[in-house]
Amino acid sequence: MPESVKGGLVLILFGAPGSGKGTQARLLQEKLQLPHIATGDMLRERMRRADEQGERIRGLLEAGNLVTDDLITEMLAERTAEADCSRGFLLDGYPRTVAQAEWIFQCLAGRGMGWVVIHLKVDYNEIIRRLAGRRTCVRCGPVFHQANQPPVYGSGGELCGKCGTSLIVREDDREGVIRHRLAAYDESTKPVLDWMTAQGVPFREVDGAGQSPEEIAQRIVAGAKFA
Numbered sequence: 123m124p125e126s127v128k129g130g131l132v133l134i135l136f137g138a139p140g141s142g143k144g145t146q147a148r149l150l151q152e153k154l155q156l157p158h159i160a161t162g163d164m165l166r167e168r169m170r171r172a173d174e175q176g177e178r179i180r181g182l183l184e185a186g187n188l189v190t191d192d193l194i195t196e197m198l199a200e201r202t203a204e205a206d207c208s209r210g211f212l213l214d215g216y217p218r219t220v221a222q223a224e225w226i227f228q229c230l231a232g233r234g235m236g237w238v239v240i241h242l243k244v245d246y247n248e249i250i251r252r253l254a255g256r257r258t259c260v261r262c263g264p265v266f267h268q269a270n271q272p273p274v275y276g277s278g279g280e281l282c283g284k285c286g287t288s289l290i291v292r293e294d295d296r297e298g299v300i301r302h303r304l305a306a307y308d309e310s311t312k313p314v315l316d317w318m319t320a321q322g323v324p325f326r327e328v329d330g331a332g333q334s335p336e337e338i339a340q341r342i343v344a345g346a347k348f349a
């Protein structure tokens with residue numbers, strides 16, 4: 123494990139796809155001044171290099187399957203060894219399996235870092251509604267929603283309100299794939315909650331629906347004793 127990260131605080135945002143981990147991480151990044159490490163974004167970036175590994179990652183993501191623990195853990199170990207993570211970071215999308223949970227908590231303890239785990243709970247019907255309406259800007263990053271955060275409508279169709287680029291529907295935000303991602307969550311990721319309970323790793327449940335993203339972020343910060 124890289125030795126360059128000592129001390130600091132890691133906020134782990136845990137929850138099903140579409141539970142708002144990315145939205146919360148983007149809001150909390152500003153409040154806490156910590157970098158946002160999203161494993162899904164790291165994989166999508168890697169996938170754009172259309173080499174053999176990139177194509178393998180694309181196949182897994184577009185089908186709604188998880189990539190292997192070894193691959194994602196190696197990428198995460200490298201990323202979090204960078205200097206901007208030395209005060210801590212916001213982790214969005216990891217751990218997604220018990221093996222990943224075992225690795226991350228051992229790794230953080232070894233680095234002398236503290237952590238807070240937030241479980242964002244959202245009903246699956248709401249998740250399907252959110253993901254199926256989601257539109258993403260591949261150029262500058264923000265996520266829009268047909269109903270909640272509408273894009274700009276122009277001659278090029280749905281456009282990013284920030285940079286004007288045409289928005290896309292992620293391949294894995296199509297309804298059949300969403301259901302597959304939720305099944306993968308039930309099978310591989312939900313058991314992490316039982317594992318944390320059995321290991322005595324505390325986590326806090328936050329209702330991820332019914333309030334605005336800003337209100338949810340405030341609740342996370344207020345309850346998390348970051349001082």
Ligand code: AMP
Nearest residue numbers: 139161162183187188189194215216218
């Ligand atoms: P996300 O953007 O977090 O919804 O992640 C998109 C996709 O990337 C997931 O559906 C998985 O295929 C893959 N992925 C992201 N994080 C992980 C992880 N920690 N372990 C395995 N696969 C992951």
